[in-house]
Amino acid sequence: MSADKLVFDLSQEIEGSPQVFIRKDWLSILDNMNQNYSANQTIIDTSQLSNSNKFMNYREGYLAMPLTMVLTGAAYTAPAVGNAGVPTGMLPATPITGVDTVYQMGTSCDYVMGLKNWFGTVIHSFTLDMNGTTIIQQTPFINMVNSFRLLTSLSWNDVITQGAVIGFYPDDPTSFSVNGFGNATGTVRQGDANGNGVCNNTLFPTGSGFDLAIAEARAFNYGDKNNGNVGLVKRIQYINFDPDSAIGSSQTVAVPPVPTPTSSGQLLNGGITAVGASQTALNNLWISYISAKSNVGGVGGTPYLVTSVMATIYLKHIHNFFAMIPLLKGTFFKMTAFLNNTSVNFTVANKVVNTTGQTISNPLGASRAGNLNVTGVSVPVGGTSPLMITSSALGQGGAQALGNGAYVASLSVGARCLNSAQASLINNTTGQCSQSIFLYVPAYTFNPVFESAYLSSPVKSIKYSDYYQYQVQAIAGNGGQFNNLITNGIANIKSVLIIPYYSASSASGAQLAGLPQGLPVYQSPFDVAGSGSTSPLCLFSNFNVVISGQNAIYNTEQRAFEHFNDYVKGCNSVNGDLTDGLTSGLLGWNDYWRSQCFFYTNVGRQLPVEEQVPKSIQIIGTNQSAFALDLFVMVEYGVSVDVDSLTGARV
Secondary structure (H helix, E strand, C coil), X not given: CXXXXXXXXXXXXXXXXXXXXXXXXXXXXXXXXXXXXXXXXXXXXXXXHHCCCCEECCCCCEEEEEEEEEEEECCCECCCCHHHCCCECECCCCCECCCCCECCHHHHHHHCEEECCCHHHXXXXXXXXXXXXXXXXXXXXXXXXXXXXXXXXXXXXXXXXXXXXXXXXXXXXXXCEEECCECCCCCECCCECCCCEEECCCCCCCCCCXXXXXXXXXXXXXXXXXXXXXXXXXXXXXXXCCXXXXXXXXXXXXXXXXXXXXXXXXXXXXXXXXXXXXXXXXXXXXXXXXXXEECCCCHHHCCEEEEEEEEEEEXXXXXXXXXXXXXXXXXXXXXXXXXXXXXXXEEXXXXXXXXXXXXXXXXXXXXXXXXXXXXXXXXXXXXXXXXXXXXXXXXCCCCCCECEXXXXXXXXXXXXXXXXXXXXXXXCCCCCCCCCCEEEEEEEEECHHHHHHHCCCCEEEEEEEEEEEEXXXXXXXXXXXXXXXXXXXXXXXXXXXXXXXXXXXXXXXXHHHCCCCCCCHHHCCCCCCCCCCXXXXXXXXXXXXXXXXXXXXXXXXXXXXXHXXXXXXXXCCHHHHCXXXXXXXXXXXXXXXXXXXXXXXXXXXXXXXXXXXXXXXXXXXXXXXXXXXXXXXXXXXXXXXXXXXXXXXXX
8 A cells, every 4th residue: 555655654754854955046147149139049158157166957947038029000990880891900099989899909909919839939940069069960940849849748737837937838739720722723712710721829719619500510520619729828828918907806897998097006997996017017027018009109100019028948848958967067058049030921801890880889790800811921040930810700819909901920039129111110119028038047056975976976978869850841632652761871769750731832732721822831820830739630541660671660550549549648758658647748639630640659769789870761651631741750869978077078
């Protein structure tokens, strides 16, 4: 009986164990970019830390990275009475009162844009030099494999306690829709309230999880689209605190009142007094919040909304090396990360007023949805676009806030908006958190007795994994076969991860997905792909991974549940999820086969004598999706580095 033994063991414990460390100090250093991230990279050297004569624990280290999100668009124009007028631009800075109030622009736009899963999506690739030698190679799209690692290793308790810190909450894998299918001639039919292509950007429930009318119309495979993507809602709420909102209100009101500052520094809201944080306090505290908004500011009355985000990205989540590193003194690192700075151009069209003769002051009587279309995305390094634009369907984030017109949303690392067009149009595009990226690392001072024991074997071996990335493009849908050589030779191979997306490299793939020709789905502002999700229903049959001519999977897999049960389930989890009651990982079967279709194969079981032998990798299978696919293949291989923990020298 395990409980009885625990009681007995606890009763024999001696209170007060000796202190291994007598001091722990958190040290912080700036990166080398002098607040300028227009080159889409950051460089950090740890010379200050290596000269501190303290043991540094990079396993606990993290980056504090400021992000500036800016939304600009056309100035608001109130429509005419009846069905002749069409609202244009962002909603006004001052409310238009009536049967229902058209809210001020800042409140209305709080849920228009957000971020994809995990703040680390902003890092496209990462390299590390140790004492002048490169030990982590530059691998593009490293955020994709890192997102997979988080999905398969974190528990739901981790999401609750750490999610807001790292910007992580899994997307609902069943809340997607696919819009913009091509017709018989291949012409893209665009125009949907959620956007074009694959969309998983609905926020709020517009119906029950089971809609009988939809089911009877043979459209039940909407899944939970009508329930909204709770993951996107949570991630927006992590960053969209609005200092103009009513805080701590003890009364429910039908229409959110317009906050009016009082002389006491509180907010008076229709007779409700609530304590709010001042913008100065938020700036000093470096808390993510909506830092600026205006419908009439800047040149020509251009409206804007600025969200300042203070992102925390743990080093151990950026690369496996930092999860394996011991305490080191005197080691010099140079970290280089290329960044996914992003600009998204999109339009809202065909949004109309009601046909009952009511004015815009009754927006709920109008057809407010309109159509969302992405017209262009710029990611200078070619990686994932971390930005999400929410649906303009009734009751969604974009419905209340945006009228017809063209809009630009951008994400910039640092405090400056890097979209030159936005920066020239408006006066206030500066984020209000940090101006630079900080690296935080704890420094430990040993108890001398334990330090002697630790240094009795000063040479520490760091065994970690690095990644090789390869792409297989334009695999035909509906039974298209693939048989591709990934590499001629990599030593100490650990695993092979395949991440499938609808193809942007073939005309049919892009048209079926409904996106502009050549735009990858992982850069779509409506699709969560690229940060924890694949494209929906990307499943293979006849699948195998071949290592130097030998099948890694004993029987070629025909069925999707085989690969999930045999390889994906528990792959990075505590005890491989073999112990009931002690499990981790956020991928379930329903998540896997709908829109988190990762194909992960462990190929690391081998004799030690084989580890240094380079081996070829080949993947084979049949694409059972209706869409042409592009495959991102991430090969994990083992690396070892020996270092003197006292001097920091590589041995």
